[in-house]
Amino acid sequence: MRPFFESSLLTDLYQFTMAQSYLKTGVMEEACFEFFVRSLPKDRRYLVCAGLTEVAEFLRTFSFTPEELDFLNTTGLFDRDFLDYLSGLRFNGDLYGVKEGEIVFPHEPICQVVAPLPVAQLMETRIINILHYCVMVASKASRVTQVAPQKTVVDFGLRRAHGGEAGLWAAKATYVAGFSGSSTVLSGKIYGIPIFGTMAHSFVQAHPNELTAFLNFARLYPQRPILLVDTYDTKAGIENAITAQKVLERENIKVFGIRIDSGDLATLSKEARAMLDRAGCGHMKIIVSGDLDEYVIKELEEQGAPIDGYGVGTRITTSSDAPHLNCAYKLVEYGGQKTYKRSTGKATLPGRKQVVRHFRGEDGPFHYDEIVPFDLCERGIIQESPSKRFLLVPHLINGRPKDVKGDTIEEARERHLKGLRGLPTRLLAIDTDNDLTPYDVRIHRDLWEGLEG
């Protein structure tokens, strides 16, 4: 489960200049940085945690190659002492984080890095790069799961994701958030995600006619053939799919379904269902794709479109209506002292924190969250109970992986579904409603005092 994109130079230049300065001036004490989201994008009511596994893996394997150090040397900004320091550098601090699939809210730390200041600082850019995208896409995908909870939804988004890494992470984040699988083959290999596929228009075009294309495909993949019917004319395509099924019947092949990738999907799916049923092909499913998102799918579902599965891509893997989150990785403690920042509109709650989720009874629905000083939990002043759980758990201690319970992708998926059931139902609204009361996230009074201090 190693992230591919491994280079310690995949960061901002200032991380190195600052780190060297810390080394020179002895600003080397332990620091705590927290990653959190400042506010929810339009229409969102909650966030879904994803990417923690990738962050842990990034920290665990962080190191510099001689080639990377040579490049840093060519910049003329760094001296031998600093490059030597980097060459021996490993992350041996602590990483606390919220488990993947968990539902979180703004201001709640999603991860915490505790390490000597230059080390924790050097990790900033990549940690934001990982969590920003994974949380954003999992949160978007969760909305699709909400509107079509009984349907098969598959991620088709690799091609228009922003680069390969985004495409791969999107397969994982959407799976955690309830999708059935992905078309991205590599996500099957790396994460064990179920992979799916149909056929492309070019496949139909490359054959002398549509029927031949359908027959060739179904004979080769008799387990679950899905035929794309809209290359030339959708209704003629559906007729060809029916004809193909009639021919294949004699060979004991069941066509699994058809895919429609263009046009008015509500009308076409109804017509397709009627045509298929009339022809005795009631077993054939209808899959649709093309510019889908939670808004379109909600409308299709509300119109009672007889659709069995959705292939969603671009709008989910780019989180197209909100392609970035307002998030930060902020220094909250240095050398045992709480730190704070007061830039206009960007104030940060000082001090290391824990997030306590309160439930209405054991295993009950969410009641409220409270962000509390971490040390109150460590000192046992605030404790977990059957109706009260800490969300931040250790992933690395002294650089070593902690065995995080419930850390598989399937468990993350379960956790997300359980979270959706636990959320107050008003927060499951998809559309804009500015009057909606947000989830109750309380801030412990000691943290406010720190802010004023």
Place this chain on the structure above:
Amino acid sequence: MRPFFESSLLTDLYQFTMAQSYLKTGVMEEACFEFFVRSLPKDRRYLVCAGLTEVAEFLRTFSFTPEELDFLNTTGLFDRDFLDYLSGLRFNGDLYGVKEGEIVFPHEPICQVVAPLPVAQLMETRIINILHYCVMVASKASRVTQVAPQKTVVDFGLRRAHGGEAGLWAAKATYVAGFSGSSTVLSGKIYGIPIFGTMAHSFVQAHPNELTAFLNFARLYPQRPILLVDTYDTKAGIENAITAQKVLERENIKVFGIRIDSGDLATLSKEARAMLDRAGCGHMKIIVSGDLDEYVIKELEEQGAPIDGYGVGTRITTSSDAPHLNCAYKLVEYGGQKTYKRSTGKATLPGRKQVVRHFRGEDGPFHYDEIVPFDLCERGIIQESPSKRFLLVPHLINGRPKDVKGDTIEEARERHLKGLRGLPTRLLAIDTDNDLTPYDVRIHRDLWEGLEG
């Protein structure tokens, strides 16, 4: 210049199922696929080509590892013959493409892949994945260059780019489109892009006070120190930067400038300029950052804000107002025959094409483009001239790299700037104006006939 993310499994499952079908049924003739953008996003008037180098490198190095073949085997979809075919597979077809930095328009092919059908098909997902993002970001960044042509603009966008690959490609695409450099260290190593950096709020917070942070930093980096002044209170921060300059003067250190990352940048930059000038620090530059894009920068420039440099990030690297393009990789010829597709709203011009750019006189401004059948150019019926240039040039022939003239990143950058000068000035508008006449892209009559056929 190898892309990092090298796995032949970074693709959609259907590419493999279709390829196996082609192999089984002997649908192995030469195919031509074209990548093009169907329409311009909101407010855009043109596109900037980027990513061709990455596409060429992807094709040139395409191959399967035994581990990848093993994974494909576990899916149960593929037989030994097909896996053997894949294990020996290399791309030995042709790649034609528009040079990076060139300005292009919808419907113009940006690249063409000519190879046996299964090979050309297998390349689809990753080619779209590369070009979609690179073209989108270069096109967005070009608008920033337009509104602040005399200013230093630096890419700070890695942290909120969608994954590491996007961040790296964004550094390149924005540089091609006229940025001065990037904060992404790896882009310096891989592409030779100038890298820049200032300091973070955490750097100031980790010191006992702001002045100490400024002095420590400037003494260590006396060449070009830029001091971040808005951690606590921006005006007090500017005063501290001035004090730092007074102290450092005696050590012969010139503070290069200050950075403001929050607040009302127009007002603050004017106040900062006045404070710096009054204090005899006229040499100190003002750099701003924080949620910038071409719209905000245009307003700042129009208000005469005394800003010397812009650090832009999130909104450019995510192309936030248009985070995806309507683009496609379409089969246009198979076995010497033109192919076409008629899905509602997604029709494709059949046949392989060339793009001919007509200039008003030698080296003059753009006159119009014409999309013409490729074979008319090959047969010499349409020829290049001093006022008429073919945009698609060979990058790979029989899988081997062609020495593409003008293929360095610096040449791409020059080409973009020259393109901006050549464009009709009405197309340099930043804001929405739906009445604006688009650039004149003509379609050769033979292509229309093909479509009707």
